[in-house]
Amino acid sequence: MAKAKTSGERLARGRKKLRQIHGPGGEAVIAGLGEIAPDLARYIVEFAFGDIYCRGGLTLKERQIATVAGLVALGHSQPQLRSHIHGALNVGCSRKEILEIVIQMALYAGFPAASNAANSAQMVFRERDSRGIKG
Amino acid sequence: MAKAKTSGERLARGRKKLRQIHGPGGEAVIAGLGEIAPDLARYIVEFAFGDIYCRGGLTLKERQIATVAGLVALGHSQPQLRSHIHGALNVGCSRKEILEIVIQMALYAGFPAASNAANSAQMVFRERDSRGIKG
Amino acid sequence: MAKAKTSGERLARGRKKLRQIHGPGGEAVIAGLGEIAPDLARYIVEFAFGDIYCRGGLTLKERQIATVAGLVALGHSQPQLRSHIHGALNVGCSRKEILEIVIQMALYAGFPAASNAANSAQMVFRERDSRGIKG
Amino acid sequence: MAKAKTSGERLARGRKKLRQIHGPGGEAVIAGLGEIAPDLARYIVEFAFGDIYCRGGLTLKERQIATVAGLVALGHSQPQLRSHIHGALNVGCSRKEILEIVIQMALYAGFPAASNAANSAQMVFRERDSRGIKG
Amino acid sequence: MAKAKTSGERLARGRKKLRQIHGPGGEAVIAGLGEIAPDLARYIVEFAFGDIYCRGGLTLKERQIATVAGLVALGHSQPQLRSHIHGALNVGCSRKEILEIVIQMALYAGFPAASNAANSAQMVFRERDSRGIKG
Amino acid sequence: MAKAKTSGERLARGRKKLRQIHGPGGEAVIAGLGEIAPDLARYIVEFAFGDIYCRGGLTLKERQIATVAGLVALGHSQPQLRSHIHGALNVGCSRKEILEIVIQMALYAGFPAASNAANSAQMVFRERDSRGIKG
Numbered sequence: 104m105a106k107a108k109t110s111g112e113r114l115a116r117g118r119k120k121l122r123q124i125h126g127p128g129g130e131a132v133i134a135g136l137g138e139i140a141p142d143l144a145r146y147i148v149e150f151a152f153g154d155i156y157c158r159g160g161l162t163l164k165e166r167q168i169a170t171v172a173g174l175v176a177l178g179h180s181q182p183q184l185r186s187h188i189h190g191a192l193n194v195g196c197s198r199k200e201i202l203e204i205v206i207q208m209a210l211y212a213g214f215p216a217a218s219n220a221a222n223s224a225q226m227v228f229r230e231r232d233s234r235g236i237k238g
Numbered sequence: 239m240a241k242a243k244t245s246g247e248r249l250a251r252g253r254k255k256l257r258q259i260h261g262p263g264g265e266a267v268i269a270g271l272g273e274i275a276p277d278l279a280r281y282i283v284e285f286a287f288g289d290i291y292c293r294g295g296l297t298l299k300e301r302q303i304a305t306v307a308g309l310v311a312l313g314h315s316q317p318q319l320r321s322h323i324h325g326a327l328n329v330g331c332s333r334k335e336i337l338e339i340v341i342q343m344a345l346y347a348g349f350p351a352a353s354n355a356a357n358s359a360q361m362v363f364r365e366r367d368s369r370g371i372k373g
Numbered sequence: 374m375a376k377a378k379t380s381g382e383r384l385a386r387g388r389k390k391l392r393q394i395h396g397p398g399g400e401a402v403i404a405g406l407g408e409i410a411p412d413l414a415r416y417i418v419e420f421a422f423g424d425i426y427c428r429g430g431l432t433l434k435e436r437q438i439a440t441v442a443g444l445v446a447l448g449h450s451q452p453q454l455r456s457h458i459h460g461a462l463n464v465g466c467s468r469k470e471i472l473e474i475v476i477q478m479a480l481y482a483g484f485p486a487a488s489n490a491a492n493s494a495q496m497v498f499r500e501r502d503s504r505g506i507k508g
Numbered sequence: 509m510a511k512a513k514t515s516g517e518r519l520a521r522g523r524k525k526l527r528q529i530h531g532p533g534g535e536a537v538i539a540g541l542g543e544i545a546p547d548l549a550r551y552i553v554e555f556a557f558g559d560i561y562c563r564g565g566l567t568l569k570e571r572q573i574a575t576v577a578g579l580v581a582l583g584h585s586q587p588q589l590r591s592h593i594h595g596a597l598n599v600g601c602s603r604k605e606i607l608e609i610v611i612q613m614a615l616y617a618g619f620p621a622a623s624n625a626a627n628s629a630q631m632v633f634r635e636r637d638s639r640g641i642k643g
Numbered sequence: 644m645a646k647a648k649t650s651g652e653r654l655a656r657g658r659k660k661l662r663q664i665h666g667p668g669g670e671a672v673i674a675g676l677g678e679i680a681p682d683l684a685r686y687i688v689e690f691a692f693g694d695i696y697c698r699g700g701l702t703l704k705e706r707q708i709a710t711v712a713g714l715v716a717l718g719h720s721q722p723q724l725r726s727h728i729h730g731a732l733n734v735g736c737s738r739k740e741i742l743e744i745v746i747q748m749a750l751y752a753g754f755p756a757a758s759n760a761a762n763s764a765q766m767v768f769r770e771r772d773s774r775g776i777k778g
Numbered sequence: 779m780a781k782a783k784t785s786g787e788r789l790a791r792g793r794k795k796l797r798q799i800h801g802p803g804g805e806a807v808i809a810g811l812g813e814i815a816p817d818l819a820r821y822i823v824e825f826a827f828g829d830i831y832c833r834g835g836l837t838l839k840e841r842q843i844a845t846v847a848g849l850v851a852l853g854h855s856q857p858q859l860r861s862h863i864h865g866a867l868n869v870g871c872s873r874k875e876i877l878e879i880v881i882q883m884a885l886y887a888g889f890p891a892a893s894n895a896a897n898s899a900q901m902v903f904r905e906r907d908s909r910g911i912k913g
Contacts, residue, residue, distance in 0.1 A: 109783050136623055139630035140607050142833070147619055150825050151345050158817070160338035165303055168296075169339045172304035173311035173346045178449035179583040180620035183346075202410050203295035204304045210286050211308040211318075211753040214417055215450035218406055225409035244378050271758055274765035275742050277428070282754055285420050293412070313854035314718035315755035337815050348616040349822055350855035353811055360814035421750050430743035435708055438701075439744045442709035443716035443751045448584035453751075472545050473700035474709045480691050481713045481723075483886040484552055485585035488541055495544035513649050547698070555690050556885050563682070565878035570843055573836075574879045577844035578851035578886045588886075608835035609844045615826050616848045616858075676893055679900035680877050687889055719853035720890035 110149060117153025124156065124163070124190040132186065167191035168204060175208040178216040181223050188227045192238045198228055245284060252288025259291065259298070259325040267321065302326035303339060310343040313351040316358050323362045327373045333363055380419060387423025394426065394433070394460040402456065437461035438474060445478040448486040451493050458497045462508050468498055515554060522558025529561065529568070529595040537591065572596035573609060580613040583621040586628050593632045597643045603633055650689060657693025664696065664703070664730040672726065707731035708744060715748040718756040721763050728767045732778045738768055785824060792828025799831065799838070799865040807861065842866035843879060850883040853891040856898050863902045867913045873903055 121129045137144035156166065171191050174184040188201055201224050209217035231238070256264045272279035291301065306326050309319040323336055336359050344352035366373070391399045407414035426436065441461050444454040458471055471494050479487035501508070526534045542549035561571065576596050579589040593606055606629050614622035636643070661669045677684035696706065711731050714724040728741055741764050749757035771778070796804045812819035831841065846866050849859040863876055876899050884892035906913070 108785065136626060139633070140610065140626040143607070143611050143614065143619075143622060143626055146611070146614070146825075146829065147623075150821075150829070151619055154821065154825070155341060155345055158338060158341070160334050161303075161342070165300070165335070166338070166342055168300055168303050169307035169342045170346065172307040173343050174620065176308035176311040177347060177583070177618070177620070178447070180346075180624060183620035183623065199295050200300070202413070203293060203301070205410065206290060206293070206413050206416070207296070207301055207304045208308050209413065209416065209753075210290055211305065211315075211755060212312060213447070213749075213751040213753045214413075214421055215444065215447070215453035215751060217413060218417075218453065219450060221406060221410040221413055228409070243380065271761060274768070275745065275761040278742070278746050278749065278754075278757060278761055281420075281424065281746070281749065282758075285416075285424070286754055289416065289420070309755065312718070312753070312755070313852070315759060318755035318758065337818070340815065341818050341821070344618075344818065344821070346618040346620060348614075348618045348621075348852070349818075349826055350616060350849065350852070350858035352818060353822075353858065354855060356811060356815040356818055363814070425747060425750055428743060428746070430739050431708075431747070435705065435740070436743070436747055438705055438708050439712035439747045440751065442712040443748050446713035446716040447752060448582070450751075469700050470705070472548070473698060473706070475545065476548050476551070476698065477695060477701070477706055477709045478713050479548065479551065479888075480695055481710065481720075481888040481890060482717060483582070483884075483888045484548075484556055485579065485582070485588035485886060487548060488552075488588065489585060491541060491545040491548055498544070515648065551690075551694065555686075555694070559686065559690070560881060560885055563878060563881065565874045566843075566882070570840065570875070571878070571882055573840055573843050574847035574882050575886065577847040578883050581848035581851040582887060585886075604835050605840070608833060608841070611830060611833070612836070612841055612844050613848050615830055616845065616855075617852060676896060679903070680880065680896040683877070683881050683884065683889075683892060683896055686881070686884065687893075691889055714890065717853070717888070717890070720894060723890035723893065 113149045113153035114145070115153075116157055117148040117151070120152045120156045121148060124152075124167070124194055125186060126189075126193060128189070129186070164191070164195045167194055167196060168200070171196075171201065171204050172208055175205055175216055175220040176212040178212060178219070181219065184220060185223045185227050188224055189231075192227070192231070197238065198224075248284045248288035249280070250288075251292055252283035252286070255287040255291045256283060259287075259302070259329055260321060261324075261328060263324070264321070299326070299330040302329055302331060303335070306331075306336065306339050307343055310340055310351055310355040311347040313347060313354070316354065319355060320358045320362050323359055324366075327362070327366065327371075332373065333359075383419045383423035384415070385423075386427055387418035387421070390422045390426045391418060394422075394437070394464055395456060396459075396463060398459070399456070434461070434465040437464055437466060438470070441466075441471065441474050442478055445475055445486055445490040446482040448482060448489070451489065454490060455493045455497050458494055459501075462497070462501065462506075467508065468494075518554045518558035519550070520558075521562055522553040522556070525557045525561045526553060529557075529572070529599055530591060531594075531598060533594070534591070569596070569600040572599055572601060573605070576601075576606065576609050577613055580610055580621055580625040581617040583617060583624070586624065589625060590628045590632050593629055594636075597632070597636070597641075602643065603629075653689045653693035654685070655693075656697055657688035657691070660692045660696045661688060664692075664707070664734055665726060666729075666733060668729070669726070704731070704735040707734055707736060708740070711736075711741065711744050712748055715745055715756055715760040716752040718752060718759070721759065724760060725763045725767050728764055729771075732767070732771070732776075737778065738764075788824045788828035789820070790828075791832055792823035792826070795827040795831045796823060799827075799842070799869055800861060801864075801868060803864070804861070839866070839870040842869055842871060843875070846871075846876065846879050847883055850880055850891055850895040851887040853887060853894070856894065859895060860898045860902050863899055864906075867902070867906065867911075872913065873899075 133144050167190055170187045174180055174187055205217050205220045268279050302325055305322045309315055309322055340352050340355045403414050437460055440457045444450055444457055475487050475490045538549050572595055575592045579585055579592055610622050610625045673684050707730055710727045714720055714727055745757050745760045808819050842865055845862045849855055849862055880892050880895045
């Protein structure tokens, strides 16, 4: 990883990565969060997307597999899970792979967490269908 | 997935998959659990390894990425996390990739969960070094 | 437990147990889940209801007491909690017993988890009243 | 702490503390809960507010900082989190301090828990604005 | 529930219930906790055992089924889980029933939580064997 | 908050804050973590201590109250809880205040989480006594 030297560089890099994973919708979510908690929104772009997501070591697809799995296991953050299912599909996961991750997590976090995640996946898939997005 | 027709077939398939991921150590863990809760041990071989782990849709490496991420996020099951870090390394993850999954989860489950997982990873790496296991 | 020999037998046994606990509504939930994740829906019928719920060792009422308590403690799966409160009432728990389980869990998972569970119980009780279901 | 001798004294003390922290809205929430689970509602007034919240050792503001932080970390109880953000503001926390607690918890419970908490804070702030409440 | 009028009555009632469930060992645990946090220890006797455990509505055995299930689901409190497995056995649960509760929770909290709970159960059973305790 | 411009400035600021809260022991923990996961260790100094802990809006004591409360509520990270109890005492919390935070969390995360936290507090207090540390 090339270390970004300044906050501005980290932000620019994070915004680019955010767009790559979440598209324009991701920036809208961050902008919404920024109305109430601008520093939290900034840390998410700067640190989460600018530092962590820009790391090597995993492909972006593998990184999204890990993220979706972690959010299914936590169980309490469905909006973020939906957002990262979108992101995973945007960077090359198939819908079938998303459902496999959900089923795999049934073993570790239980069937209710997996069922709720499957419902979140369905919401994402339908939204993408209605907007004509492939994948 | 070819559906296994009988409990015996599922068990045989699960045992094979368990060996593929966890090596002989996995069977020892299951055998230990089987002393106290034989049916729970059987469900883990039959259902977890025989049904879920034998599914297609994800490569085995991707499945282990999801599993390790989920266990880091849950935070309360370090022995299983260590076991699945071994398993992930056995099926093609690198040590560097394990640590990337751990770092990625810092975003979703917090730094203490990630730090504890990093310590578990270190225990696994040292054990593998001391036993001369590559990867 | 008599071991079901094939996937078909386990499914049939699971469907029967699902109906016994959840009534026709349970099958509707599984069918809905089956639209998005048919294999997950199948595992729930086959493994959760066909294998685990068909075990002896606990009465069905005791098994539902354990399930409701576990879901109150997890805190993040209110739809499943409501479904299993229905199920517990269907197999012989009283409304008063449901509320006692909720109160007991205040000790282990805290008052917010218990309060949310009490609200879920109220939704279930009202639904049953409006549909003229005893118990 | 002066020990309340009887259940009646504990209830009276708890009701007073509940009003001090949550205002009349708090009593309405408890009354709503009391319709379904009167004993749970009573324990919340008697034990949570009458015993625990009446303890010394922390200022009421510090106690609310701890409560808000704990609820952000648990992640599964947004209604209670919103209620206690109101309470914290009522006993002297500033909106800025609430958001700092939320940001601090990003480190321990992850960014999704913090983002959801920030949204809950925004709902509270807007409600207070629309009702003309200072702070 | 007959309401205990004073703190002293609640404590006496709680101590008796604690002994009924946990035997002399329970009082030792509370005494140990009382060295560091006497008020917390008192609330556990007074509120948890004196108020909640003395409620009707569930048999004591059913109450312990709920408690063990909740602690298996939470996953992070093995010492308390072991203590309540002892308690459940003391008030009429069989070892087989304990293991059934653990297996049931595999569905809701995942296999790692269930496996760790099975190991805790084994520690309890062995301790009881070594001390010649039936059940 | 004055924004640190470069990674080096953030690290320097984070190290200073880490020492202020945790003393030399904190640096040793980070150094230990750095052996296995140097980037994770760097993010903790740079982002957690350099960015978040250096924010205004809460006093350092209030920030530690929030942190200790959050870690008690999560329940699965006792080493980090002990480390932050040390930190809270180092920046002005009293032992009595630590125990009050623990008792307050019994309401939100349950008695087992609170009991385990009280035991962790006792370990910290004893270590400080044995090393002759005031507070």
